[in-house]
Amino acid sequence: MTQIIGLTGGIATGKSTVSAMLAAAGLPIVDADKIAWQVEGPGQPTTAKLAAHFGPKTLLADGSLNRKWLGQQVFHDADKLAALTKITRMPIQQAMFTAIVAAGANRPAAVVLDVPLLYEGGWDHICDQVIVVAAPEPVVLTRLMARNGLSEADARARMMSQLPLAEKVQRADVVIDNGENVDKTRTAVLKWLKTMIN
Structure with missing residues (x-):
């Protein structure tokens, strides 16, 4: 039976990195951001x-x-x-x-819902599991300012517009730390994938 896996995190925690790893492993991704751009x-x-x-x-x-x-x-x-x-x-x-x-038409092991505002939008209620991608606040702030060309005030305003990351972590079934390096993140993703296969 296909499971629905929610994937979320705070802004600039590296959710897209984890999403790409799951896609590379063959799981179909439903990307809320891409759908929003279409809508x-x-x-x-x-x-x-x-x-x-x-x-x-x-x-x-x-x-x-x-x-x-x-x-x-x-x-x-x-x-x-x-x-x-x-x-x-x-x-x-x-x-x-x-x-x-x-x-889900081809009955994969899981369909991943890549949704930045997963908890805020109530998508967790249809998920079998929720993965939260986390990183320390100073790392997130630096990434966000660099990625979006934002001032510190604008970056903090965007961070504060979402549910606090600590609350998302507390509510998660699985937490993947993406605050250090991509190899550590990949190891955590592969460890979770093994639980899906076994």
Whole structure:
């Protein structure tokens, strides 16, 4: 029977690294971020609703979301973040469920739901197990500032917009530490994969 495995973590903890390792091992991945980009693509109804709510600066010249500008708006304002979530949650959920069904069609051992806001969105309720990827806060802060070109204040605002990593770790079935080096992370992933096979 195919299990549904939730994969999450704090922002910039290295969840994508673990997701890539699981994909390389042959597990199908349902990536919430990729689905969100499709749902919020140029010409999509959700994109039009976001533009109507947040104004003309929401869109770039090609009709795609001005994600950097929108991020600056919502990650410093809880009401704006709630409005964005209200507009996007249902269409993303519908697309996610469609993708889950498609990923499970060939009855793999597991389908991995790669969801940054897994607990916040209630996706843990449909998962057989949840893996949380963790890293120390100073490491996360440095990674996030470098990866996204953010100031420390902007990086901390994004970190604080999510459920605290410590709470995710406490609720997890499996915790993978990605704070040191990729080899240690790979060893932990392979150890977990053996539990799926046996």
